[in-house]
Amino acid sequence: MNEQPVSVSELTHAIKGLLEVGIGEVVVVGEISNYKHHSSGHRYFTLKDADAQIPGVMWKSRTLRFTPQDGMRVVVHGRLSVFAPQGKYQIDCTLMEPEGIGDLHKAFEQLKEKLRALGYFDPARKRPLPRPIRRVGIATSPTGAVIRDMLTTIGRRFPALEVVFRPTIVQGGEQASRDISNAIAELNRQDVDVIIVGRGGGSLEDLWCFNTETVANAILNSGVPVISAVGHETDVTISDFVADVRAPTPTAAAELVTPITADDLLRGIDALRERMISDISGTILNLQQIANSFTDGRAARRLTERINMRSQRIDDQTTRLSRTILQSINMRRLRIDHTAALLVSLHPLSPLQRGYAVIARNGMVINASDPIDPGDEIEIRRQHDVLAATVQSVHQRESTTGTSHGNDQGHKAETT
Amino acid sequence: MATTKDTKQKPLEEQLKRLEEIATLLDRGEAPIDEQLRLYEEGMQLAESCRAYLENAELKVRTLAGDDIA
Numbered sequence: 001m002n003e004q005p006v007s008v009s010e011l012t013h014a015i016k017g018l019l020e021v022g023i024g025e026v027v028v029v030g031e032i033s034n035y036k037h038h039s040s041g042h043r044y045f046t047l048k049d050a051d052a053q054i055p056g057v058m059w060k061s062r063t064l065r066f067t068p069q070d071g072m073r074v075v076v077h078g079r080l081s082v083f084a085p086q087g088k089y090q091i092d093c094t095l096m097e098p099e100g101i102g103d104l105h106k107a108f109e110q111l112k113e114k115l116r117a118l119g120y121f122d123p124a125r126k127r128p129l130p131r132p133i134r135r136v137g138i139a140t141s142p143t144g145a146v147i148r149d150m151l152t153t154i155g156r157r158f159p160a161l162e163v164v165f166r167p168t169i170v171q172g173g174e175q176a177s178r179d180i181s182n183a184i185a186e187l188n189r190q191d192v193d194v195i196i197v198g199r200g201g202g203s204l205e206d207l208w209c210f211n212t213e214t215v216a217n218a219i220l221n222s223g224v225p226v227i228s229a230v231g232h233e234t235d236v237t238i239s240d241f242v243a244d245v246r247a248p249t250p251t252a253a254a255e256l257v258t259p260i261t262a263d264d265l266l267r268g269i270d271a272l273r274e275r276m277i278s279d280i281s282g283t284i285l286n287l288q289q290i291a292n293s294f295t296d297g298r299a300a301r302r303l304t305e306r307i308n309m310r311s312q313r314i315d316d317q318t319t320r321l322s323r324t325i326l327q328s329i330n331m332r333r334l335r336i337d338h339t340a341a342l343l344v345s346l347h348p349l350s351p352l353q354r355g356y357a358v359i360a361r362n363g364m365v366i367n368a369s370d371p372i373d374p375g376d377e378i379e380i381r382r383q384h385d386v387l388a389a390t391v392q393s394v395h396q397r398e399s400t401t402g403t404s405h406g407n408d409q410g411h412k413a414e415t416t
Numbered sequence: 417m418a419t420t421k422d423t424k425q426k427p428l429e430e431q432l433k434r435l436e437e438i439a440t441l442l443d444r445g446e447a448p449i450d451e452q453l454r455l456y457e458e459g460m461q462l463a464e465s466c467r468a469y470l471e472n473a474e475l476k477v478r479t480l481a482g483d484d485i486a
Contacts (some may be wrong), residue, residue, distance in 0.1 A: 160473035279442035
């Protein structure tokens with residue numbers, strides 16, 4: 001042994017390399033002792049068996065799903081680390097489970113697959129929650145916050161709901177499973193509309209009673225829908241899969257059975273009441289208006305107006321009719337007059353034929369009333385010729401004959 | 417462990433259903449006026465009784481003794 005001495009630090013460094021790199025990741029089974037949950041949140045303990053012990057630490061940042069107790073046998077996953085200032089080595093623990101939990105995981109998966117194959121989880125056989133829910137059955141522990149929270153939630157949201165509470169063992173294994181199963185059967189006989197089975201969070205072992213075939217069958221055979229409300233959001237149990245509805249927490253289950261709150265209903269009732277008042281007021285107002293229209297003469301006035309309107313229309317039609325008739329009568333009368341004149345002029349004894357003559361001046365026929373003066377150049381038209389003449393003198397006759405044939409006989413003109 | 421149903425008055429849901437029915441009938445306004453007035457009166461009574469029921473309701477909890485727990 002003639003070697004150069006090394007420093008403590010160098011030696012520790014070498015040990016650190018051996019332990020942290022050389023051994024590194026470990027899974028160790030042992031018994032817990034000196035467990036301390038420090039106020040900092042970190043947990044310190046010693047893992048031991050009959051002949052040896054090793055310190056362990058589990059930092060605050062690591063999740064622990066159960067409360068370790070001295071004497072408990074646990075399986076620890078972690079890596080070795082050396083704390084140089086004190087020359088100590090320990091396990092830096094990432095995961096800790098009660099011993100046998102691996103078997104539980106395996107059993108859970110096996111049962112899950114078995115029940116799935118049997119159709120226990122078939123969505124088609126799940127029942128919706130009934131509406132309305134009048135009475136709810138609750139199976140959970142009589143102690144602890146869970147039942148209190150659920151009753152508070154229900155009381156706050158819908159106190160008219162009736163609750164049948166069946167205190168139930170919901171911690172551990174087969175015995176609790178049987179109690180849960182009995183509770184479901186008993187609540188089925190209590191005329192409830194829905195049953196909640198649940199408990200607060202805990203380790204896989206704590207929740208194990210919800211992972212058995214016994215409970216699965218009790219839920220499957222329940223006559224009313226079952227809500228499974230076990231642990232926290234992240235805890236999943238067989239009962240969650242089989243239940244008609246899974247609630248993430250017991251409080252959420254209490255909300256599920258009170259979908260409509262008393263406040264909602266009160267608001268709805270008020271709205272209905274206002275609707276009824278406005279409807280009936282509308283009807284009454286309507287009737288009043290009809291009644292008033294009779295008493296204040298409005299109806300009579302309207303009736304007269306309508307009669308007047310109709311008689312005006314009749315008048316209009318009559319006027320139109322008589323105008324048409326008058327027009328057609330006038331037209332006929334004109335045609336008759338015309339024809340008559342024609343007939344007269346065509347008469348065989350027309351005046352020229354009978355030797356009468358027509359006197360014209362400047363091409364215009366002179367009527368009996370037209371003045372004619374001496375010296376006027378005139379034409380005398382006879383049946384077969386026209387004579388040009390000059391008037392020498394005009395003498396008024398004492399009397400005139402009443403004849404009028406468009407020809408002047410009242411005038412006696414002397415011509416050359 | 418058999419329960420006796422509490423039947424002193426019609427269940428709340430039935431009263432609410434009737435209330436909605438009445439409101440709908442009045443909405444339509446087809447019924448004769450005296451029938452409408454009767455419905456109105458019935459509706460107002462129902463609304464009052466539902467209101468009172470909901471406002472006075474207190475959570476009723478009945479506890480069963482389990483067979484398996486002491």
